[in-house]
Amino acid sequence: MNVAFKRTLRPVVQLEEAIEVGMNEQRTIINDPEGLVYKLTEFLDGSRTNEEVAIQLGITEEEVNEAIGALDGLGFLESAEVPGSFLASELERYEANLNYYSSYSNLSKSKYEYQGSLKDAKVAVIGLGGGCLTTAYFAGLGVGEIRGVDFDTISRSNLNRQFIFNEEDVGRLKSEVAQEKVEKINPDVKVQMYNREITSHHDLLDIIDGCDIVVSMIDTPAIVANRWVNAACYIKGIPFYQGGFLNKIVMWERLDPASGSCYDCRLINGLAEEDSEESRLKAVYNKVFSRRNTGFAPHVSMLTGFFTSEVVKHLTGYAELAKPYSQLNTETMELNKSDFEFTRVPTCPTCSQDHIEEISTLDELIECANEMRVVHG
Ligand SMILES: [Zn+2]
Numbered sequence: 001m002n003v004a005f006k007r008t009l010r011p012v013v014q015l016e017e018a019i020e021v022g023m024n025e026q027r028t029i030i031n032d033p034e035g036l037v038y039k040l041t042e043f044l045d046g047s048r049t050n051e052e053v054a055i056q057l058g059i060t061e062e063e064v065n066e067a068i069g070a071l072d073g074l075g076f077l078e079s080a081e082v083p084g085s086f087l088a089s090e091l092e093r094y095e096a097n098l099n100y101y102s103s104y105s106n107l108s109k110s111k112y113e114y115q116g117s118l119k120d121a122k123v124a125v126i127g128l129g130g131g132c133l134t135t136a137y138f139a140g141l142g143v144g145e146i147r148g149v150d151f152d153t154i155s156r157s158n159l160n161r162q163f164i165f166n167e168e169d170v171g172r173l174k175s176e177v178a179q180e181k182v183e184k185i186n187p188d189v190k191v192q193m194y195n196r197e198i199t200s201h202h203d204l205l206d207i208i209d210g211c212d213i214v215v216s217m218i219d220t221p222a223i224v225a226n227r228w229v230n231a232a233c234y235i236k237g238i239p240f241y242q243g244g245f246l247n248k249i250v251m252w253e254r255l256d257p258a259s260g261s262c263y264d265c266r267l268i269n270g271l272a273e274e275d276s277e278e279s280r281l282k283a284v285y286n287k288v289f290s291r292r293n294t295g296f297a298p299h300v301s302m303l304t305g306f307f308t309s310e311v312v313k314h315l316t317g318y319a320e321l322a323k324p325y326s327q328l329n330t331e332t333m334e335l336n337k338s339d340f341e342f343t344r345v346p347t348c349p350t351c352s353q354d355h356i357e358e359i360s361t362l363d364e365l366i367e368c369a370n371e372m373r374v375v376h377g
Contacts, residue, residue, distance in 0.1 A: 001079050001080070001081055001107075002046050002047065002048065002049060002079070002080040002081070003044050003046070003050065003068055003077050003078075003079065003080065003107065004044055004045060004046035004077065004078055004079070004080040005040075005041045005042075005044040005045070005071070005076060005077060006076055006077065006078055006102050006103075006105075007099065007102070008099050008102045008103065009021055009022055009076055012038060012041045012042075014032075014035070014038050015029075017031065017032065017033045018030060018031050018032050019032045019037055019038045019041070021041075021074075021076060028074060036057060036059070037067065039057055040053065040057060040064070040067055040071075041071075041076075043056055043057065044068075044071075044077065045080075046080025047080075050064045050065060050068065068107075072106055072107045075103075075106055077106065077107055078102060078105045078106065078107065078110065078111060079107060079110055081110070082112070083110070083112050083116075085112075085116065086112065086115075087188075089188070090142070090188060093142070093186070093188070094115050094142055097115055097141065097142065098111045098112065098115060099111075101114040101115065101316075101318060104318040104319065113316075114316040114318050115142060117315055117316040117317070118141055118142050118143050118144065118312065118315055118316060119142055119143075119144045120144055121143050121144055121145070121212050121213075121315045122143075122144065122145040122146075122147070122210055122211045122212055123138055123143050123145070123146055123147070123211055123212060123213050123214070123215065123311065123315075124146075124147040124148065124149075124207055124208045124211045124213075124214045124215070125138070125146070125147070125148040125149075125214075125215045125216075125217065126148075126149055126198070126204065126207075126214065126215070126216040126217060126218050126229055127149070127150060127216065127217035127218035127219075128148050128149070128150035128152075128174040128175060128178045128193065129150065129152060129158060129162055129174060129217065130162075130217030130218075130219070130244070130295065130300065131148065131150075131215060131216075131217035132162045132163070132164045132165065132174070132178055133161075133162070133163060133164070133300060133301065133304040134215050134217065134304050134307060134308060135148050135164070135178055135182050135191075136163075136164050136181070136182060136185055137304055137305075137308040138189075138308065138311075139182045139183075139185040139186040139189050139191070140185055140186060141308065141312060142186065142188070142189065143189060143315070144189060144190065145189065145190040145191075145192070146182060146189055146190070146191050146192070147191075147192045147193070147194070147207055147208075147211065148175065148178055148182075148191075148192075148193045148194070149175065149193070149194040149195075149196050149198065149204075149207050150173075150174040150175050150178070150193075150194075150195070150196075151173075151175070151195055151196055151197035151198075152173075152174050153171055153172060153173055153174065154169045154170050154171065154172055154173075154174055154177060155170060155171075156170050157293075160295070160296075160297055161295045161296070161297040161300045162300075163297075164177070164178060164181040164182065165177055165181075173195050175193040175194055175195040175196075176193070176195065178193045179191055179192075179193040194207055198218060198225065198228060200228060200358065200359070201227075201228040201229070201230075201231035201232040201235070201356065201359060202232075203228075204228060204229065204232035205232055205235065205236065208232055208233065208236055208238055209236060211236075211238055212238070212314070212315055213238065213239055213240065213241070213311050213314055213315065214229065214232075214233055214238050214239070214240035214241070215240065215241045215242075215307055215311065216229040216240055216241065216242040217242070217243070217244075219244055220288045220289070221285075221286045221287060221288055222284040222285060222286065222287050222288070222289065223267075223281065223284060223285050223286065223362075224285065224286045224359075226242060226263055227263060227264060227267075227350070227359050228359065229242065229263075230255065230257050230262060230263035230264060230350065231257075231264075231350050231356050231359050233255070233256075233257055233258070234257035234258050234262060234350055234351050234356075235356065236258075237258040238258075239254060239255065239256035239259070239314070240254070240255055240256075241253070241254050241255075241307050241310065241311065242255070243303050243306075243307060244303075245294050245295060245296070245299055245300075245303070246294070247294050248329060248330045248331045249327055249328070249329060249330070250299050250302055250303050250306075250327070250328040250330060251325075251326065251327045251328070252303060252306055252307055252310075252325075252326055253324055253325045253326070253340065254310065254321070254324040254325075255324070257350065257351050258351070260344045260351075261324065262344065262345075262348060262350060262351040263350075264345075264348050264349065264350040264351065264359075264360075264365065265342060265343070265344050265345045265348045265350075265351060266340075266342045267281070267365055268345045268348060268365050268368045268369045268372060269342035269343060269345070269369075269372075270342075271365065271366055271368075271369035272369040272370075272372040272373050278366060281362065282362070285362050286362075298330075299330050302328065302330070306326065306328075310322060322337060323337040323338055323339055323340070324338075324339065324340050325337065325338045325339070325340035326338075345368055345372060347368050347371060348368065349364050349365070349368065
């Protein structure tokens with residue numbers, strides 16, 4: 001394996017008796033009185049074996065190996081080997097992705113492995129209005145299989161933010177146009193868009209089957225739609241992200257109902273904690289609010305960016321996931337993250353069941369909350 005000093009860390013700055021790698025707060029200074037380390041970083045361009053580098057530097061191969069070990073420890077090196085599983089067109093398409101993963105690679109973990117994990121991944125996007133940019137991002141990133149579902153047609157009022165749709169698409173099915181556009185973004189990924197109205201969790205089961213992650217952008221009927229996604233993801237054992245806007249606030253969260261983080265448990269916790277929550281839920285539950293969408297393109301893009309950035313971490317493991325709940329105030333750009341802790345409800349009508357024919361009613365959730373209050377006093 002030929003070793004390469006990471007391209008993304010160049011240029012190395014040569015100072016008096018030292019070199020400087022990286023910029024700003026990421027800067028590392030290495031003592032280099034004879035300029036040998038500087039030369040080593042120049043020679044390690046991936047074209048030479050360690051033996052050749054040793055000869056050119058006039059030092060022993062052991063000394064080169066030792067220096068390589070130290071530089072790898074600092075995260076400055078990667079393998080110059082390009083795996084044969086990538087086509088030339090893919091290497092070109094994903095060049096910037098690979099450069100990005102380079103920060104997280106070293107001699108034992110290749111940047112290509114991260115891109116390979118995306119290629120092997122399957123994701124589903126529920127709702128192709130709010131989720132249309134998400135599908136485009138996934139295609140650009142190179143996620144191997146992208147599924148999506150919507151039953152709506154494109155209206156002119158979508159065009160302020162749903163940028164895979166154009167004026168000429170108005171009146172056409174979102175699923176159909178998304179299929180065409182997302183395939184055009186990246187013909188190497190498999191795209192499967194469904195034209196289907198979601199009326200229960202059953203409608204989602206085949207769509208999300210086998211997916212690594214689900215991103216939900218359906219918001220109607222209020223609360224109930226989230227509960228359908230939650231129930232379907234619980235049955236299939238898939239974590240999901242959901243998010244939305246409330247004027248200047250952009251919020252998103254990660255739930256994993258099969259692993260103790262269930263949306264219905266959270267609703268029950270909320271009901272048990274605060275008396276007023278019942279009235280709040282009843283005001284919106286199962287309702288469809290028309291013409292009050294505050295989807296403002298920059299904020300939709302931010303939400304999409306946050307979602308997809310987290311999903312990529314989830315799929316590749318290149319970095320730790322952020323906390324499961326985040327709120328961004330777009331006026332101040334202040335980001336609040338929280339663990340959003342709540343207890344799993346042992347009597348939860350969703351995540352305590354082996355089989356869910358229909359999701360429970362709101363009254364049943366309220367009942368669970370009342371029982372919880374009795375138990376906890
Ligand atoms: Zn639950």
